[in-house]
Amino acid sequence: MKLRGLYAITDSQLLAGKFLSYVEAALEGGVTLLQYRDKSSDEARRLREAEALRELCSRYKTHLIINDDAELAARLGVGVHLGQTDGPLTPARALLGRNAIIGSTCHSQIELAEQAAREGASYVAFGRFFNSTTKPGAPAATVEMLAQARARLQVPICVIGGITLENAAPLVEHGADLLAVVHGLFGADSPQDVTRRARAFNELLKS
Numbered sequence: 001m002k003l004r005g006l007y008a009i010t011d012s013q014l015l016a017g018k019f020l021s022y023v024e025a026a027l028e029g030g031v032t033l034l035q036y037r038d039k040s041s042d043e044a045r046r047l048r049e050a051e052a053l054r055e056l057c058s059r060y061k062t063h064l065i066i067n068d069d070a071e072l073a074a075r076l077g078v079g080v081h082l083g084q085t086d087g088p089l090t091p092a093r094a095l096l097g098r099n100a101i102i103g104s105t106c107h108s109q110i111e112l113a114e115q116a117a118r119e120g121a122s123y124v125a126f127g128r129f130f131n132s133t134t135k136p137g138a139p140a141a142t143v144e145m146l147a148q149a150r151a152r153l154q155v156p157i158c159v160i161g162g163i164t165l166e167n168a169a170p171l172v173e174h175g176a177d178l179l180a181v182v183h184g185l186f187g188a189d190s191p192q193d194v195t196r197r198a199r200a201f202n203e204l205l206k207s
């Protein structure tokens with residue numbers, strides 16, 4: 001599967017009161033992967049919101065990815081993104097099946113990405129590349145490391161952390177396939193501006 005394009009990630013605080021309208025606006029502009037990222041423990045709300053996103057994604061032919069929670073992903077029949085402390089890839093692959101999209105956080109360590117690729121990750125994620133208000137404490141990554149990763153890895157490369165329309169181009173030039181964005185996409189004043197931003201991110205990835 002060719003994974004290249006905008007990877008939109010939801011944020012429950014940022015999208016409060018406009019969750020589905022802003023997500024739909026992003027899908028309207030073109031989203032390759034949509035991640036449902038909700039760090040709360042409200043299982044009922046998480047299930048309800050994830051089901052609503054699955055319905056939207058199926059209308060727009062976008063792949064839904066659940067952050068952290070392979071069981072919820074299995075229940076919905078969608079993909080999962082796992083960080084280094086979210087559980088191993090091999091059982092997640094066994095649970096979700098060979099066609100599921102499974103992503104792995106690799107921070108700035110190419111060795112972690114090589115291991116994730118061996119264990120069947122569909123993409124590997126490096127970051128954070130810029131200051132992030134969504135996750136200020138994430139360890140930093142550089143474009144030099146990204147270029148080295150591109151030369152060593154065949155698996156699609158996702159980049160994340162403080163990415164905006166203004167700073168994304170060098171990441172694409174240094175080998176990124178997927179631009180994972182929260183604030184730079186959803187921190188917009190209107191749904192129309194979310195759609196405009198989504199289209200503009202996709203333009204950066206056309207090659």
Ligand SMILES: Cc1ncc(COP(=O)(O)OP(=O)(O)O)c(N)n1
Pocket residue numbers: 007035037067068081082083084085086103105125126127135158160180
């Ligand atoms: C696409 C993508 N890349 C990295 C992350 C971060 O995952 P993780 O390190 O597990 O941190 P949390 O997002 O769970 O706080 C991600 N979610 N998505």
Ligand SMILES: Cc1nc(C(=O)O)sc1CCOP(=O)(O)O
Pocket residue numbers: 105107126127128129131132133134135138139160161162163180181182183184
């Ligand atoms: C969820 C997440 N993970 C990161 C990492 O570096 O692993 S940075 C990050 C937040 C991304 O949000 P924004 O686009 O608003 O910076």
Ligand SMILES: [Mg+2]
Pocket residue numbers: 067068081082083086
């Ligand atoms: Mg996680």
